[in-house]
Amino acid sequence: MSTIFKKIIDREIPADIVYENEQVLAFRDINPQAPVHILIIPKEEIPTVREISGEKHAGLLAAMFDAANEIAKNEGISKDGFRLVINCDKNGGQEVYHLHMHLLGGRRMQWPPG
Ligand code: AMP
Numbered sequence: 001m002s003t004i005f006k007k008i009i010d011r012e013i014p015a016d017i018v019y020e021n022e023q024v025l026a027f028r029d030i031n032p033q034a035p036v037h038i039l040i041i042p043k044e045e046i047p048t049v050r051e052i053s054g055e056k057h058a059g060l061l062a063a064m065f066d067a068a069n070e071i072a073k074n075e076g077i078s079k080d081g082f083r084l085v086i087n088c089d090k091n092g093g094q095e096v097y098h099l100h101m102h103l104l105g106g107r108r109m110q111w112p113p114g
Pocket of ligand 1: 086
């Protein structure tokens with residue numbers, strides 16, 4: 001089932017898009033948890049990490065990490081470091097069932113994450 005992120009991909013609702021290519025879209029989180037908080041999503045509708053297989057999605061996963069590195073450089077957080085998070089299902093705290101990687105930076109992160 002489609003989510004709000006599909007509507008962002010299709011430009012049916014607005015988002016602050018910072019990066020796009022054939023496979024990947026990235027936009028600022030509407031409720032930022034750090035000075036830089038960007039969501040990197042595949043254009044393909046994949047609900048969770050559980051639907052990912054290395055064999056089938058190697059290229060897509062590489063594209064998501066390439067996007068993270070490029071955006072981190074563009075946002076000026078590459079040198080000091082950043083955090084990438086993918087929440088999966090209920091215990092992982094996933095709210096939107098369209099695979100997404102959180103790119104968080106611009107402050108020192110805590111661990112454990114809570
Ligand atoms: P998760 O809990 O990992 O599923 O994260 C979902 C994220 O999507 C949350 O950080 C929300 O703030 C964010 N979010 C929900 N709707 C929007 C939207 N329309 N534009 C940007 N970010 C959104």
